[in-house]
Amino acid sequence: MPPLVLFALQLLTLALLLAVLYRPLGDYMATVYSSTRHLRVEKVIYRLTGVNQDAEQTWPIYFRSVLAFSAVGILAVYGLQRLQAFLPFALGLPAVSEQLSFNTAISFVTNTNWQSYSPEATMGYSVQLLGLAVQNFLSAAVGIAVAVALVRGLARAASPTLGNFWVDLVRGSLRILLPFAAVAAIVLLAGGVIQNFAGFQDVGTLAGGTQSIPGGPVASQEAIKLLGTNGGGFFNANSAHPFENPTAWVNLVEVLLMLAIPFALPRTFGRMVGDNRQGYAILAAMGTFFVLSVSLLSALELGGRGTAPVLAGGAMEGKEQRFGELGSALFGTTSTLTSTGAVNSMHDSYTALGGGTTMLNMMLGELAPGGVGSGLYGMLVIAILAVFIAGLMVGRTPEYLGKKLGAREIKLASLYILTTPTLVLVGTALSFGIPVIRESVIGTSILNPGLHGFSEVLYAFTSAANNNGSAFAGLTANTPWFNTALGVAMLLGRLLPILFVLALAGSLAAQEKVPVTAGTLPTHRPLFVGLLCGTVVIVSALTYFPVLALGPLAEGLL
Amino acid sequence: MATTRGTLRQYGVAVRALLVLTLILGVLYPLVITGIGQLALPQQANGSLVRVDGRAVGSALIGQSFADAEGTPLPQWFQPRPSAAGSGHDAAASSGSNWGPENPDLVAAIRDRQSAIEKLDGVSVSAIPPDAVTASGSGLDPHISPEYARLQVHRVAAARSLETARVSALVESMIQERDLGYLGEPTVNVLALNAALAGMDEKN
Numbered sequence: 225m226p227p228l229v230l231f232a233l234q235l236l237t238l239a240l241l242l243a244v245l246y247r248p249l250g251d252y253m254a255t256v257y258s259s260t261r262h263l264r265v266e267k268v269i270y271r272l273t274g275v276n277q278d279a280e281q282t283w284p285i286y287f288r289s290v291l292a293f294s295a296v297g298i299l300a301v302y303g304l305q306r307l308q309a310f311l312p313f314a315l316g317l318p319a320v321s322e323q324l325s326f327n328t329a330i331s332f333v334t335n336t337n338w339q340s341y342s343p344e345a346t347m348g349y350s351v352q353l354l355g356l357a358v359q360n361f362l363s364a365a366v367g368i369a370v371a372v373a374l375v376r377g378l379a380r381a382a383s384p385t386l387g388n389f390w391v392d393l394v395r396g397s398l399r400i401l402l403p404f405a406a407v408a409a410i411v412l413l414a415g416g417v418i419q420n421f422a423g424f425q426d427v428g429t430l431a432g433g434t435q436s437i438p439g440g441p442v443a444s445q446e447a448i449k450l451l452g453t454n455g456g457g458f459f460n461a462n463s464a465h466p467f468e469n470p471t472a473w474v475n476l477v478e479v480l481l482m483l484a485i486p487f488a489l490p491r492t493f494g495r496m497v498g499d500n501r502q503g504y505a506i507l508a509a510m511g512t513f514f515v516l517s518v519s520l521l522s523a524l525e526l527g528g529r530g531t532a533p534v535l536a537g538g539a540m541e542g543k544e545q546r547f548g549e550l551g552s553a554l555f556g557t558t559s560t561l562t563s564t565g566a567v568n569s570m571h572d573s574y575t576a577l578g579g580g581t582t583m584l585n586m587m588l589g590e591l592a593p594g595g596v597g598s599g600l601y602g603m604l605v606i607a608i609l610a611v612f613i614a615g616l617m618v619g620r621t622p623e624y625l626g627k628k629l630g631a632r633e634i635k636l637a638s639l640y641i642l643t644t645p646t647l648v649l650v651g652t653a654l655s656f657g658i659p660v661i662r663e664s665v666i667g668t669s670i671l672n673p674g675l676h677g678f679s680e681v682l683y684a685f686t687s688a689a690n691n692n693g694s695a696f697a698g699l700t701a702n703t704p705w706f707n708t709a710l711g712v713a714m715l716l717g718r719l720l721p722i723l724f725v726l727a728l729a730g731s732l733a734a735q736e737k738v739p740v741t742a743g744t745l746p747t748h749r750p751l752f753v754g755l756l757c758g759t760v761v762i763v764s765a766l767t768y769f770p771v772l773a774l775g776p777l778a779e780g781l782l
Numbered sequence: 783m784a785t786t787r788g789t790l791r792q793y794g795v796a797v798r799a800l801l802v803l804t805l806i807l808g809v810l811y812p813l814v815i816t817g818i819g820q821l822a823l824p825q826q827a828n829g830s831l832v833r834v835d836g837r838a839v840g841s842a843l844i845g846q847s848f849a850d851a852e853g854t855p856l857p858q859w860f861q862p863r864p865s866a867a868g869s870g871h872d873a874a875a876s877s878g879s880n881w882g883p884e885n886p887d888l889v890a891a892i893r894d895r896q897s898a899i900e901k902l903d904g905v906s907v908s909a910i911p912p913d914a915v916t917a918s919g920s921g922l923d924p925h926i927s928p929e930y931a932r933l934q935v936h937r938v939a940a941a942r943s944l945e946t947a948r949v950s951a952l953v954e955s956m957i958q959e960r961d962l963g964y965l966g967e968p969t970v971n972v973l974a975l976n977a978a979l980a981g982m983d984e985k986n
Contacts, residue, residue, distance in 0.1 A: 342877070
C-alpha cells in the first residue's frame with residue numbers, strides 16, 4: 225500500500241484510541257474533581273501540609289495559592305541546580321550557572337520545558353528527578369486545576385468560591401497523572417526506553433572505536449514529559465533520541481500520551497456543566513484544527529521544497545529513518561498544538577513552510593487540543609469571545625451556559641488573548657531593535673543565516689510565551705539576553721493568563737444562571753463550532769501574520 | 783497584618799506540599815519504575831546492548847561510527863547515516879545539525895556526501911536516497927533505509943571478498959518492515975547488519 229494510505233491508517237488508529245479514551249477518561253477526571261471524598265493517602269498529605277481539605281477558596285485565594293506554589297517550585301528547582309555539585313547521582317557535574325538555573329527553573333514550573341542547555345552535559349540524575357520530573361507532574365496538575373476552576377465557574381450559580389487549589393493539585397497529581405504515567409512508563413520500557421542509574425558506559429565498537437552509551441531513569445520521566453504536555457527531554461535530542469523514542473510504534477504511543485488528557489478534558493467540562501453536548505462542540509473545534517494542521521505539515525514535509533531538501537531528494541535532515549517525514553510531521557504537529565514542545569525531529573531543519581506551520585500551531589494559542597488544562601481554558605476563553613461577537617451581530621446580551629457576559633468578563637477575556645502576542649512580538653522586536661542585544665543575537669545566538677535566523681528568534685519567543693518549549697534549536701539560547709528574556713516571557717505567559725482565567729471564573733461563579741430563551745445562542749451546534757474556529761483564527765493567527773511574513777513565509781515563498 | 787499572616791501560611795503550605803509530592807513523584811515513582819524495569823525488562827532498561835562473543839559492542843538502538851580515526855568510511859562495513867552528534871555518533875552529545883533548508887552549509891554538506899558516496903560505491907547521485915546524505919535528528923540514528931543498504935552491497939562484498947549475492951541476501955534478510963505493517967518506515971539496523979556480516983566472515 226502507498227505510504228500515504230498507511231499514514232492515514234495511523235491517524236485513524238490514533239483517532240480511534242482517543243475516541244475510546246474520551247468518555248472514560250473524561251468522566252473519570254470529572255469524578256476526581258467533583259468528589260467530596262478524600263483518599264487515605266490524601267488525608268495524610270493534607271495533615272502534613274496543613275491544608276483544610278474541605279475549605280473552599282475564592283478566586284483571589286485560589287490564584288494566590290497557584291502563585292505561592294509556583295514561586296516555591298521555582299526556588300526549589302533553582303536551588304537544586306545551583307547545589308548540583310553536592311547532590312548524589314549528579315554524574316560529577318558542577319553547579320548550573322545562575323542565569324541558566326533561573327531560566328530552567330521558570331521553564332519547568334511553567335510547564336514550558338524550554339531548554340537552553342544540553343541535558344546530558346548539564347543535568348545529573350538528581351536534578352532531573354527531584355527538580356525537573358517533579359515539576360513535570362506538578363505544572364501539569366496546576367494547569368488542569370485552573371481549567372477545572374474555570375469550568376466550576378461556569379457550572380456553579382451564585383457561588384463565592386471555586387474549589388480548593390491544594391485539593392485539586394493533589395488529586396490531579398495522585399489520581400490522574402501518577403497512575404497513567406506509571407502505566408505509560410512500563411509500556412515505554414517494553415518498547416526500549418531505558419530506566420537505570422548506570423551513568424555513561426564505555427563500549428568498544430565493532431569497527432574498533434569507543435562509544436559512551438548514556439544511562440538514566442528515562443522511561444519514568446519520558447512518560448510524564450508527554451502525558452503532562454511538558455516536553456523537556458532527558459537528552460539533548462529529546463524524543464528523536466532512540467533511548468527516548470526507540471520505534472515507530474512507541475512514537476505513536478508518545479503522540480497518544482500527549483493528546484490523551486487534553487482531548488478528554490472537553491468531556492470533563494461537558495460532564496461538570498451538565499451537558500455533554502457542550503463538550504463535543506469544544507472537541508469538534510479542537511479536532512478540526514488538529515486534522516487540518518497535521519495534513520498541512522505532512523504535505524509540506526513530504527513535498528520537500530527548498531534548496532537542501534530538493535538536492536537530497538527529501539526533507540530528511542534532522543529526521544530519524546524509523547519515523548520518516550510523516551511520523552515526524554505527526555509528532556511535530558502534536559507537540560506544537562499541545563503545549564508539549566517535545567520533538568522527534570529538528571524543527572529548525574524542516575522545510576521553510578513546514579517550520580512555519582509548527583510556529584503557527586503555537587500562535588493559534590495552543591488550544592487544539594492545547595496543553596493539559598491550558599488547552600481547555602484557552603478554548604473556553606475563545607468560546608466566550610465567540611458568543612460575545614455573535615451577540616454583537618444580532619444585538620443581544622451575550623450569554624454562555626446561562627452566564628451573562630458583561631463588560632468585566634469580556635475585558636478579562638481580551639486581556640487573556642492580548643498577553644501572549646504582546647510577549648512574542650515585543651520580545652522578538654527587542655531582540656533586533658536594541659543594538660547591544662542585536663549584536664549578541666546575531667553574533668552568538670543565531671545559527672542559520674538570512675531569514676531563517678529571524679525565524680529562530682521568532683520561534684523562541686513564540687515557544688516561550690505560549691509555554692511550549694520546542695525550539696528552532698540552532699539558536700544558542702544560553703546567553704544573558706535569551707535566558708532572561710525568555711524566562712520573563714515564560715513566567716508572564718503562564719501566570720497572567722492564569723490570573724485572567726481565575727478572575728473570569730470567579731466572576732462567572734458569582735452570577736445566577738439566566739434561563740435559556742428563544743433568543744439564546746445554542747453553543748453545541750455545528751454553527752457554533754464554526755464560529756469558534758473562526759474566532760480562533762481571527763484573534764490569534766491573524767495577529768501574527770505580518771511577523772510570519774518576515775520569516776517562514778518569505779523563506780518558503782521566495 | 784491578617785493578610786501577611788495568610789500569605790505566610792500559604793507559602794508554608796506550598797513548601798510542605800512540594801516536599802511531600804517530591805517524595806512521591808520524584809523519589810518513589812522513579813524507583814518503582816526502575817525496579818520493574820530491572821526485574822521484568824532488564825534488556826530494554828539497560829539500553830538494549832548488543833554483545834559479540836560476550837563483549838558489549840554497542841546498543842541496538844544507538845547508531846555508531848564505522849569509520850577510521852580520521853573519519854574516513856571503512857569500506858568493509860555498511861555505513862550509517864551522517865551524524866551531527868559531537869564529532870559524529872557521539873552518544874554523550876546527541877544532536878541534529880539544526881541547519882535550515884536554505885543554509886549554504888547544509889547544501890554544501892549534502893553535495894560533499896553525495897560525491898563521497900558516488901566515489902566510494904560507484905553509483906550515480908540520482909540513485910542515492912535522502913537518508914544517506916542527511917544527518918538525523920539525534921545524530922544517533924541506528925537505521926538506514928533499505929535503499930541505502932542495498933546501494934552499499936557491492937562495495938562491502940568486494941572489500942571482504944565475499945560473493946555479492948550472499949551479502950545481498952543478508953541485507954534483504956535484515957530489512958525490518960514497518961511496525962505492525964503500517965507504522966513508520968522500513969529500516970535496516972546498521973549495527974545488527976554489520977555484526978551479522980562479521981559472523982559471516984568467520985564462517986568462511
